[in-house]
Amino acid sequence: MTRTDADIILSGSEANATLADRNTHATRVAGKGADPEKKALFASVTKRIDYSPKFGTELHGVKLAELSEQQSEELAAFIAERGVVFFRNQEDLDYKQQSKLGSRWGPLHVHPLVPHNQENPEVIVLDSRLSPQSRFNTNDTWHSDISFEPAPASFSILKFETIPESGGDTAWSNGYDLYDSLSPNLQKFLEGLTATHTSEIFRTLQRVTGRQTFGKLNDSSHPVIRTNPITGWKAVYVNPVFTREIDNVTESESKWILEYLGDLIAKRLQYQVRFRWEPHSVAIWDNRSTHHTGVPDFRPYHRRGIRVTVSGEIPYFDPNSGTQAEAYKVTAAAIVAKQEAAEKAKTEANAGGQPAKTA
Structure with a gap:
């Protein structure tokens, strides 16, 4: 999409000041009823690259513009399992x-402040050359999209058309794995808590720039540990950008909890994957179970992309939820068995086709 002045709304007006007030929650869980083997989706896949055993996958051969309803449903389930694809x-x-792909998964979110595409207000234009300059065109702090909303994002779809010659990666952190790494006692404690997520960061930007909003800037309370409705797995659901405080604890306790979890999100590399963009690359992620951040190391190069965000369900915690760690045991056993079989075959081949001797 070529940028023109008509593509961008830089501030709200009386005509569009209530666009974001139309935001609502999803009425169904996209992907929940998908084929567990995802046969329709993988019929188009020519190559699969897992960025880590549990988290992040790159799929080749899939044309997102041509997905069938069944394929898009299976893709939603796959994204929930892998975090980001x-x-x-x-x-x-x-x-x-x-927008068409996102709308298959739920109602499309209209951001209350970030610049919009004029024709389709649910489309966010992320352009490092937008004026006035702001860090929100390249958010460099770990977050989950629009967690301040009563029904925050399920999926985000981001495509970059113009990328810098160097720099400008995006990183994601696995909220499932973060939860699984906590001690049982700390897990139990956090499962009983909620936290307030606030749009104060956008109120600050509004005061500094004088921009009008497209609708109300919401604050919402959500569970600290959230159940993903597709996988049924528990994940940590707080983030350094939008989570203001843990509810019903002291200020110092809230600060400690948020700093500790924020430190795990940002600094533990075992939870993270990082994506190097190319022109016309797309990333789709599940905001219910991941955190992400842009890496603002590309200036003075230009970066421009388009994001569509899908509103999900109202966050909840189910104490009977499972975990990624439990579900992964079967996959891990299959990986070990595959490796052992390959090693055995190699040993037999080196022995001239004879079975290896054992002690």
Whole structure:
């Protein structure tokens, strides 16, 4: 999409000041009823690259603009399992098709402050050259999209058309794995807590720039540990950008909890994957179970992309939820068995086709 002045709304007006007030929650859980083997989706996949055993996958051969309803449903389930899924060479996916894909999963969110596409207000334009300059065009702090809303994001779909010659990666952190790494006593303690997520960061930007909003800047309380409705797994659901405080504890206790969890999100590399963008690459992630951050190391190069955000359900915690760690035991055993079989075959081949001797 070529940028023109008509593409961007830089501030709200009386005509569009209530656009974001139309935001609502999803009425169904996209992906929950998908084929567990995802046969329709993987029929198009020519290559799969897992960025880590549990988290982050790049799929080749899939054309997002051409997905069937069944494939998009299975993709939603796969994203929930892998956290974030990457695609290359998506030239055919324009912003209208991004919106079409997102709308299959739920109502599209209209951001209350960030600049919009004029024709489709649910489309956010992320352009490092937008004026006035602001860090929100390249958010460099770990967060989950729009967690301040009563029904925060389920999925986000981000495509970059213009990328810098160097720098400008995006990183994601696995909220499932973060939860699984905590001690049982701390898990139990956090499961009983809620936290207030606030849009104060946008109120500050509004005061500094004088921008009008597209609707109300909300504050909402959500469980600290959230159940993903697709996988049924528990994940840590607080973030350094939007989570203001832990409810019903002292200020010092709230600060300690948020700093501790924020430190795990940002600094524990075992929870993270990092994506190097190419022109027309797309990333789709599940905000219910991941955190992400842009890496603002690319200036003076230009970076420009399009994001569509899907509103999900109202966050909840189910004490009977499972965990990624439990579900992964079967996968881990299969990986070990595959490796052992390969090693055995190699040993037999080196022995001239004879079975290896044992002690």
